[in-house]
Amino acid sequence: QLQLQESGPGLVKPSETLSLTCTVSGGSISSSSYYWGWIRQPPGKGLEWIGSIYYSGSTYYNPSLKSRVTISVDTSKNQFSLKLSSVTAADTAVYYCARLVRGYDSNYYYYMDVWGKGTTVTVSS
């Protein structure tokens, strides 16, 4: 059974870089069928897609965060990671990692079928 687990600091100072890792167990991150992604949820608010990565390193980023986001993959460790630079209080959220399934209906599309439990990150001095 596939499981995803987020890890990283729960507290980050303003202007610094948020770094999280998602460890995939029960399956290979190098599967050709899936992308891997990050989604966040500020307190009391809805879901926001951050970005996603293929095992080869190909990425998609949310345009609103693109200048600050880097997602990378380490296939040898079956992990992928998120870095978000120059954080502010607005980046305080629960961060989820997820597996993305690809479909096709004249264009490729993706949806999240397996999610990690999430990790809370607070930006505060």
Added chain:
Amino acid sequence: SYVLTQPPSVSVAPGQTARITCGGNNIGSKSVHWYQQKPGQAPVLVVYDDSDRPSGIPERFSGSNSGNTATLTISRVEAGDEADYYCQVWDSSSDHRGVFGGGTKLTVL
């Protein structure tokens, strides 16, 4: 950028049918996916590709998508269905990105 609009809340009595809508420009041309999120928990996929159910999701959950509106229908609503529900599509028009609706709080009266 593509926008999905959901009603903030829907209320229904146990045993009745709940319908949660997701509006978007020509959303019928996209594949829509639905997630259930209970307090303090990660989202769970309940419907994908407009109307398919993942393994383990009750048949009471169904979906449809046409024109400018997609709908998640929950039949014979139970107290345990009380949760936030989010629709999601993939926007391939410019930057490829995931788009979520704002979420709908389902209250079981």
